[in-house]
Amino acid sequence: MNYLILVRHGQSRWNLENRFAGWVDVPLSEKGIKEAMDCANELENVDLDVAFTSKLSRSQETLYLILARQKKTGIFLHDSKKRDEWSYHPSRFDDSEIPIYSSDSLNERFYGNLQGQNKQEAKEVYGEEQVFIWRRSYDVQPPGGESLRDTYERTIPYFKEHILPQLENGKNVIVSAHGNSLRSVVKYIENISDDDIPKLEIATGKPLYYQYVKGEFIKKE
């Protein structure tokens, strides 16, 4: 029986400052580093075969800290036409090495014109209800940005094409990503309705653990 672990990056500098981050590549805060290290301690004895992350450094930093605790060398397999010829192919990896695939399909929701804005100030300007709708509804796009549906529509095809086959092959998979890309993944694997998805919050640095059994995801506390 193999498993899927989903981790939202530790607190970022802009989570700390209560600003919309989206695709802005802000790093972890000091507290975020500590959260990622606590998460690493929790996962220390969990055997991992393959890692996926976004193109944003906060999710990559979180992943590095998790792998460092496991004394594993994560090796990025970057996309390029020559990758299979020039890269160090995973078939040559030893037990201390783990392939990392990164994609902007796993990036945070693109927050458009809200990126950089303070969330409290946005509530004062646009009203609390409107900001909640932008942040948590399924279908409504924030100005110039992606709705959760838009995020889902890039995240889930990537999940099906790249992550599911690894699970099908019996691999233990970790995905280090973002609040809204992971809300999409959890919506998909737990079959959460559009009406219920606004209630789903994913905490920073707290791993979600699923066993993968015959095509089914079984959540473990």
Ligand SMILES: O=C(O)[C@@H](CO)OP(=O)(O)O
């Ligand atoms: O700012 C963001 O990019 C996200 C996650 O931190 O915010 P929200 O939780 O409001 O979707």
